[in-house]
Amino acid sequence: MSKKETLLDLLLSDPQEFVSGEEISRRLSVSRTAVWKQINKLREAGYEFEAVPHKGYRIVSKPERIDALLLVKTLKTKTIGQNLKVLDSTVSTQEEARELAEAGAPEGTLVIAEEQTGGKGRMGRKWFSPKGKGISMSVVLRPKQPMHYMPQLTLLTGVAVCRAVRRVTGVMAGMKWPNDLLVDGRKISGILLESATEDEYVRYCIAGIGISANQDHEDYPEELKPIATSLKIEKGEKIDRIQLIAAIWEEFEALYALYQQEGFAPIASLWEALSVTLGKTVNVTIASGPVTGKAEKLDPSGALLVVTEDGRRVPVFSGDVELGR
């Protein structure tokens, strides 16, 4: 552990309490001058301190940007994020993670960026996220399951994000099949799983998650304002992005382990419980043409079963689902 990390540990162990320069000096085994240098390093990283003579230092504000050090301290996972890259700006975290995966990065390698200059959603659509407010991240997975199980992993990722959002922010987001998170019909998070396969074998999979966290209403371009929202707007106060990121990957890791052991059935039940799609009339275009019907449930593969007016049960494997009543 670096001196900076040890210091941060010390200051965050009881954030209300002051820690004296003397104690820091002792714990870090450095001179008082060196303590002051370490404190300044944290200041440069965006931390603000209250410094009171004879009492010492305490943190009054953490950096606005996602601090890798703080995330490492917060993240209670075994695999995900243990290999971590936090970037100020990148073209796309998916691209970044893909390059790492091609170079042999292990499962769980996590890329987070404050800003994506070419961030994208499904089908190459642009994903809007102003610097320092959203969450854009991608993780490298090396699942044992062959390719045709990947849709299940998409749904699993959605469940992890949805559960973490509800737990950390209290915002009751719901799942639109397959992997959009909605709040009152407005999209709050998009998920994209990209895979590289050899026949049925999955070389790697990149799970990308974009979340509208602390965007304000005025951050959105005019044309998006009527349909845009963020967790901050919904909750009425700022979200702790670090807490949310940590919760997402803790949820993900637990669900991923459950999935490896028990298969898709428990994941499907969790997804169904969070769904805003089931029971609704949906329109979707599949290979054979447009289908309208009532979204009934997931089939064992993760496809959405749609019951048409004439009673046929059509499995939908892909496509944009338009929600009706």
Place this chain on the structure above:
Amino acid sequence: MSKKETLLDLLLSDPQEFVSGEEISRRLSVSRTAVWKQINKLREAGYEFEAVPHKGYRIVSKPERIDALLLVKTLKTKTIGQNLKVLDSTVSTQEEARELAEAGAPEGTLVIAEEQTGGKGRMGRKWFSPKGKGISMSVVLRPKQPMHYMPQLTLLTGVAVCRAVRRVTGVMAGMKWPNDLLVDGRKISGILLESATEDEYVRYCIAGIGISANQDHEDYPEELKPIATSLKIEKGEKIDRIQLIAAIWEEFEALYALYQQEGFAPIASLWEALSVTLGKTVNVTIASGPVTGKAEKLDPSGALLVVTEDGRRVPVFSGDVELGR
């Protein structure tokens, strides 16, 4: 068309006939000296000529290596190979094609190499092919079908190769599920489909084909000799690689069009007719453990249906099938 191409056209239009220098000069609209220069260019590319005074030139031997020009002349396809890259040596045609695909290369872009320094088969296994004797090629596909149809495309590719091999060489190769070509139990061709997907959407797919064409028995390392064969060994004479490559992509293009129109059923029938797997006892390991049973047929998704001794019908989606009786 370049002068070299026009000249080749002229000489190949009736290969037994001599073409006079005067006629070449007229058709290319160049001087007699320039004709001689063009002939020399073809010599450098590996063509050999008989040149007889007052009669002219005729081709007596074509280059041993795969000549892009000759392939273009031979290939009767609309899409596949219209964008063509023939390399003397590369790490792997799959890698080359993948880079082209990422850079936006259109469907049908074909990469062929005389030598692969890091050619690979399924699960990263090495693929043995000495320079100038085998066929190593990869094509960029941008299929409309979502990811879960990719196993069908693997089987389709196998059918194309098998039909072309039988037609051009007369060697009666058969299909081992999913996509190995065998002659008397010995592998003569391996096929590998790599895909890059975004959720269910296939960004692109690279179909790689390796064929043991003109390898001689002594080309193989000792440990492979008992199990190795080539089309040349089986047929007892050299194979025209250009004819075979052209035939494969013509077959492929026709089957691919059929598949887009009619779906998988006709492809499955063709595959079953070429199979050496069906009716045999097979051993295969799937997620739930090893399975032994009789390979019955393909299911509509392309999975191999195996009937176990206790009468269960198990669909096999992936894995190495070991053939028994």
